[in-house]
Amino acid sequence: MTTSARPIANNFDYFPIRAQQLLEARQGTERIAFARSVGRGRLIAAIACAAVFPIALTVAALAALALVAAVWIALHAYEIIWWREARAAARALRATT
Numbered sequence: 007m008t009t010s011a012r013p014i015a016n017n018f019d020y021f022p023i024r025a026q027q028l029l030e031a032r033q034g035t036e037r038i039a040f041a042r043s044v045g046r047g048r049l050i051a052a053i054a055c056a057a058v059f060p061i062a063l064t065v066a067a068l069a070a071l072a073l074v075a076a077v078w079i080a081l082h083a084y085e086i087i088w089w090r091e092a093r094a095a096a097r098a099l100r101a102t103t
């Protein structure tokens with residue numbers, strides 16, 4: 007059995023692998039600036055979850071679940087829209103190999 011230097015990526019590994027590829031393509035201050043911008047959506051989602059926490063303590067469990075689900079759906083939509091071109095490029099790359 008042969009092993010490759012690059013691990014086989016499944017759908018759940020796409021974002022960390024793509025972020026690593028984008029970071030490797032940059033150097034110096036450009037890399038630092040890009041690294042700060044990569045986590046923007048998830049950071050905002052974490053802040054939103056923290057903001058929802060006090061509300062979740064006072065409302066019914068189903069309402070709290072709906073609030074957290076809304077934050078997750080917003081994050082998911084943001085990542086789908088933001089990474090659209092990168093996913094298309096990765097699919098094209100996979101199709102050629």
